[in-house]
Amino acid sequence: MCSSPSSKNYNYNEGAMDAEVVIEESSSTNGLVSVPAEAKPQKIIKTSYLKFETQDLEKSYSAIISAVKVNNGFVQDDNSNKSYNTITRHLVIRIPTSNFQTAIDAISENVSYFDSKRISAKDVTEEFIDLEARLKAKQTLEKRYLELLNKAKNVKEILEIERELSNIREEIEAKQGRLKYLQDKVSLSTINIEFYKLTSEAPVTTSYGTKMWNAVKGGFNGISVFFLGILYVWPLIVIAGIAIFLLRRWIKKSKK
Structure with a gap:
């Protein structure tokens, strides 16, 4: 816990703070002493990976895009590549979590066989609640230091309090960023789709005369x-x- 920024006593009693915002290390799992929080809805990050072969890349692409639009999703990334005898297309789709399974089912209707089909769900509810509690504690602490700043009587006290405020602000921004990231992953599920087509390209043949000329040049x-x-x-x-x-x-x- 950040100590009082000056040798003087600012009558800043952390123990007098609400139980939710005391951030001294304790025997609790997350190092927080907090009052029981109300039950909150689960925060689940859902992802999926689908891979399949198709005979018509454009037809498969159109079917996927149609399913995405119907379920209010969008294409986050789209790239293609070609190897010796395979043309592959890879899509990264973002879908509202409430439509995740519906979108998977709609895409699967046009696929007879999946080389790979993986669906996963990660529960981040505990991390979400922990971050919110720590964020609230840091914001309350910031408010206390701002009050102390107004009571500072010399330049030394002001500089020490401002240094502590800067550290607290960095921690607040880091937690806000993490919460924003988790919220994005929870509200929009991710579907990675890889579909490909095998081609029958014959290797280029070399005539006998060309081989002789190559041999002469080699000599x-x-x-x-x-x-x-x-x-x-x-x-x-x-x-x-x-x-x-x-x-x-x-x-x-x-x-x-």
Whole structure:
């Protein structure tokens, strides 16, 4: 807990704060001492991954988009790629959570077989409640420090209180950002869809004449590489030539 920002006593008694906003570490699971909160609706993040083969990419795409529009969703990301014999399209769909299962069923109606179909749900209710409680505590603490700031009597006290306020504000913004992120994931479910089509592209054949010409060019390239290699080692060739010349002279003198 942030202590009083000055050696003076500001009569700032954290124990006098409401039980909900006391943020001293305790034996509770989240480190908060809080009064029992009213039961809140569950916060569930739902996601799905669908993968299937299709014979008509455009027809499948149109069927998916139709199902998305009917369920008030939208396409967040759309990309395509092509490999040797496969054309693939990947969509990231955002759907209101209340229409999540309806959208999955509508998309599935036009698919005879799924290579992969995965649906998951993550309960973030506890994290949501914990963040709200901590946010409320930090906001109350910020208010207390603002009151102390108005009572500060010198520059040192003002600077120390403002430093604490800056730290508290950073924590508040971080918690607000996390809450906003969770709320977005809870209110809009995510569906990843990957569908593909196999193609029958024949490999390019090479004529016999082309193969012969490639072989001739390969021969010339080989000769060029050979002579280039000789140029790289010419000092060794010169040294070897001189050594052979001197050796032969020495042999002739030895015979005489």
